[in-house]
Amino acid sequence: MSGAGKPLLGVEEEFHVVDLETRQAAPEVDSLLPELDGAEFARELQRSLVETNTPVCETLDELGAHLRRLRRRLESVAEPHGLGIVAAGTVPLVDLTGDDISAGARYEKMQHEYQMLVREQHICGAQVHVDVPDRDTAVQVVRRVAPYLHILLALSASSPYWRGNDTGYASYRSMVWSRWPTSGPPATVETAAEYDAMVQELIASGTISDPGMLYFDIRPSAHVPTVELRVCDACTEVDDVVLIAGLFRALVCKAGEDLAKGLPLPTSRQELLRSANWRAARSGLEGDLVDLVGPSLVSPPLLVGQLVDMLRPQLEELGDWEQVLALSQATLERGSAAARQRRMFGRRGRLTDVVDALVANTQGRLLSIEPPVEVPLARELLADYRPGTFDEAVSNGGTVLPQYGWMFRALERLGPRGMVAAESALETEQRARGVTFGPEDGTAEARLFPLDLVPRIVSAEDWHVLEAGLAQRVRALELFVRDVYGERRILHDGVVPAAVVDAAPGRNREGEIVPGDVVRIAVAGIDLVRDAPDRWLVLEDNLRVPSGIGYSIMSRRLVRSVMSDLEPPTGVVGLEDVPGRLRAALLSATDSGSPGADEVALLSSGPSDSAFFEHRLLADRMGVPVVTPRDLQVTEDGVYLVTTGGKRRLSALYRRMDEKDLMNARGADMRPLGRALASAVSRGRVALLNALGNGVADDKLVYAYVPDMIAYYLDETPLLDIVPTYPCVDDERRAEVLDRLDELVLKPVDGYGGSGIVIGPHAERSELTEVEKLIRAEPAMWVAQDMVSLSTHPTFSGNRLEPRAVDLRAFVFQSQYGGRAHLDVVPAALSRVAPSGSLIVNSSRGGGAKDTWILR
Structure with a gap:
């Protein structure tokens, strides 16, 4: 040739x-x-x-x-x-x-x-x-x-x-x-x-x-x-x-x-x-x-x-x-x-179907084979499976729903022994990669982040509804944070009581010095639950340092690496571009025309942070360094990363540490860092994302007023419902709550990670008596919500599948170009799983996670 x-x-x-x-x-x-x-x-x-x-x-x-x-x-x-x-x-x-x-x-x-x-x-x-x-x-x-x-x-x-x-x-x-x-x-x-x-x-x-x-x-x-x-x-x-x-x-x-x-x-x-x-x-x-x-x-x-x-x-x-x-791109898309x-085999469990498909595909033809109506599915794994009010994969009659049929045929072939082996391989992979969450309970050693082997499917129709509703919600929350640290119009107009904002645990006077025209909520983590096939509810807003993006990305890679039989259906949205989209959102806060505008770093408290694994993963995928306060020095002209090779100026910091810890930290020169950094932010010398003071908008009392914010700022009807919420600071609502303690979920306004929650229908009389005393003593610190029946999802528990309560943490990135905000609801959603017998999914309370397959 x-x-x-x-x-x-x-x-x-x-x-x-x-x-x-x-x-x-x-x-x-x-x-x-x-x-x-x-x-x-x-x-x-x-x-x-x-x-x-x-x-x-x-x-x-x-x-x-x-x-x-x-x-x-x-x-x-x-x-x-x-x-x-x-x-x-x-x-x-x-x-x-x-x-x-x-x-x-x-x-x-x-x-x-x-x-x-x-x-x-x-x-x-x-x-x-x-x-x-x-x-x-x-x-x-x-x-x-x-x-x-x-x-x-x-x-x-x-x-x-x-x-x-x-x-x-x-x-x-x-x-x-x-x-x-x-x-x-x-x-x-x-x-x-x-x-x-x-x-x-x-x-x-x-x-x-x-x-x-x-x-x-x-x-x-x-x-x-x-x-x-x-x-x-x-x-x-x-x-x-x-x-x-x-x-x-x-x-x-x-x-x-x-x-x-x-x-x-x-x-x-x-x-x-x-x-x-x-x-x-x-x-x-x-x-x-x-x-x-x-x-x-x-x-x-x-x-x-x-x-x-x-x-x-x-x-x-x-x-x-x-x-x-x-x-x-086309090859990566179809896998x-x-x-x-393997997907063809999973339709009916027949290798002859695979050969037929190969013969057709070799000539560029597609072959569609419909599964039979009645196929036994994962009988061993689903033994004694008792679905809750709404299970996303198994009907009340114990049959697997159609969208999960191919998946459960694959699980049936694995059986309990195969699942145990896959779970062991998964833990080995996690240890090798350091996929941990902790330290917990004051221990020095982080624990493996619990990952389940059975993925959760979110349909394209559901995701379309969620995308619109989440974008709407974050737009309103962004306007609210800017407003309450500025003109306070929503308070003057009586839409939200001033006392609710002024007493908010997350209110921080440093939020007042953030320039008024910058994006404050660069990354929002919105928790959702599902209590019916056609209804999603917002459970909580996380606007400070929401975690989970990296765990979502890693759970996809780990589960697929040990479950070779369990191939996703065509059309699952990939996650590989999510770190790039995050980096783009961060860079949008910088002056693209100035030297060093692309010098971004992830700011962490270091290995002691429970999500430090995620910090390293996201920084690596974005191609930016992980820094701690001890790596930074603030001067009159900006914020510098100090290394053995010298100093370089940073244009933006992706904040992944608690703002109180940041304000009390010392920098590379051992001087107090917090006030100097806040001053640099106020003068536009560096962008700090998420902004200080965002917590004013994400506590459990302010949550009750978000539908009113959407109507006030956007003149729109909320696209996503919230759980009916009763602020105990309101006299009438407090009386109703005290009368229904055994029917409601009681939450401290400043409780995070599931701490302090009392679930009335599951609580002992002594617990209800104690929470009643706390509500009467400090009513402004408590809210109550109607009991919601969280959807369940099959989760492997050692030798079989059992229904576990799940929620969904979805992430919204917000950028600003040419004075206009752009919202990006990314597909790196994390399905969180409650421990057996619990309704609390938080990792700090023993919860785990699932790979979430969002369909196009």
């Missing part, structure tokens, strides 16, 4: 031949080849496999057209024989006991030498060839491209099933392929002469019989100046092949440019390259991948996005940029082919 312009490329695809009646791999390729053009079609080691070879191509469009043409030709010849063609790393139904090796001396010698390895080779890959100037360049390119191959493997992963079983891998073909003695990362040679000498040594050792048996993940051609990508599964979607070919050609071009610049070869260890491939084979696009810089585990969308961005100069030069970008196979 050679060309004067852009490097030419070509693709070899391997396909399984299956019997359309039994859906098993069929050793019938010899009946097909006489009807196919020998230049473009060839037999493979197994007689149930066939290979296609595209002509050399200059453009990705040309390549895609040839791939589709060859697939159509194969199908047109196979179908009259009762055979189908499958593009996947493995085919789910295959018999390894037969002797189905293709004829020929080379294949017969391989069978004699390698025995079971040959019988296992019912696997298919996609190989991409790209031009290079010469074989010395080819060897150098191979070494320079090798660190990125695991990303291409993850994009291609299409082989979860092997011999009728789910292997737990997205690419089990990689596991079978890795058994060859010459598979894996390329050899550490630097010239063609060294490469050829290595080949001769391997032949002399009897390990291989010819150069074609070097099965490295990437290799130079033995005869022509090309490099060949060999790590990938056969791809069900032609678009995935085109994407991988486009990325690989750009990687080859970049490697050639780096060689011309004299840049050194990468130093990644062979063991790490092999481990990165293993992780990609295990996870596909549904679990974390290895970033070799670090190394560290990162999400596939982040790693793929970084690769595409890195290759942008080469892709633009090749004319492939827009196409590869669109293909990469790996392995995940799609």
Whole structure:
């Protein structure tokens, strides 16, 4: 292959031949080849496999057209024989006991030498060839491209099933392929002469019989100046092949440019390259991948996005940029082919359905299979399950609701033992990543953040209602905070009693010095509950330092990493862009035209903070540092981050520490920091988000007046209801509350994290007597609410599922551009789960969390 312009490329695809009646791999390729053009079609080691070879191509469009043409030709010849063609790393139904090796001396010698390895080779890959100037360049390119191959493997992963079983891998073909003695990362040679000498040594050792048996993940051609990508599964979607070919050609071009610049070869260890491939084979696009810089585990969308961005100069030069970008986004959106196979299996639990779907998808057709009406679902796990008034997944009659049917079929296959194993693996992953919440109860050691294995689904219709209602609520709360620290119009007009605001525990005079035109509520966490299928209620507003965004992101990654059978349905909104959206909201508070406007930091009290894990996670994802007060110094011209390397001025601080602690803290120069920082905020030297004094709007007494705020400031009807609330400071309401103590939920106005709450219907008489005394002594410090029947959701409790009360903490980011506010209701919602027998979901009271799948 050679060309004067852009490097030419070509693709070899391997396909399984299956019997359309039994859906098993069929050793019938010899009946097909006489009807196919020998230049473009060839037999493979197994007689149930066939290979296609595209002509050399200059453009990705040309390549895609040839791939589709060859697939159509194969199908047109196979179908009259009762055979189908499958593009996947493995085919789910295959018999390894037969002797189905293709004829020929080379294949017969391989069978004699390698025995079971040959019988296992019912696997298919996609190989991409790209031009290079010469074989010395080819060897150098191979070494320079090798660190990125695991990303291409993850994009291609299409082989979860092997011999009728789910292997737990997205690419089990990689596991079978890795058994060859010459598979894996390329050899550490630097010239063609060294490469050829290595080949001769391997032949002399009897390990291989010819150069074609070097099965490295990437290799130079033995005869022509090309490099060949060999790590990938056969791809069900032609678009995935085109994407991988486009990325690989750009990687080859970049490697050639780096060689011309004299840049050194990468130093990644062979063991790490092999481990990165293993992780990609295990996870596909549904679990974390290895970033070799670090190394560290990162999400596939982040790693793929970084690769595409890195290759942008080469892709633009090749004319492939827009196409590869669109293909990469589409692939990440639909997930790996392995995940799609598992979803198809989950519909009815039939591998024959998976094969039928693969046959259709190989030709670009969709196959829809409706599940039968009656399917037994998770009987062991749901033994003795007693739904509450409203369970979101299980009906009062004990049947699983339709939207959860496919999920519970997957859970049934796991059974209690599989769930216990997954729970143990989840805890291991949490410990490895430090996913903790604490310290708690004065202990020195943080505890693992409780995560449940069963995700919660929020429909697109529900989310649409919530988005509008949450945005409306935060708009009104923002206007309220600005008003009560400014003109106090809502108090003068008697809409909210002045005493309610002036006595609010979260009122802080530092809130008065915040410039009037800045966003005060950059991040709001609004807690919601559900007491009926069509009704959501706002339970609480959190406007100071709401936590949970990072735990939502991490719960998605962790649960998916240990529950390979439990693939989300198509259309689950991804979370990978949430940190970027948070960073954009923070930057909107800075002067974009000034030097250092993008210097943002997350301000934390440090490891002693119960949510310090989240602080580190969000800062890392946003690409900003975590700082404590001891890292800061305030001068006349601004706030500086002090490090051993010097000082740099910060434009904004994302506040994640209590404002009282901040006001009492000392800075890097050991001087009191709080007042100086507040002064810098008032003079516009730094933005502090969330603003000081926001707590005036989020206590449980002010909550009762939010519907009035919405009407007053926005002239709108509230889109979301609140729980009926009775301020005890009001004489009439207090009398009603005292008369109904055993029917209501009693809450101290300044109680956070569920502290001090008394649930009347569940309380002892002594508790009610004590709370009555407290209300009479300080009525302004108490509110009461009607008892709400929180919805329940199936939660794993050691050996079965039980209904647990849940709420939903949704997050709203607020930005300001050109004097106009922009509200972003992000999909990183955290479903919080109460302990068994409790209605309090707060983490500080033993509550946990679930991954929340918001549908588009």
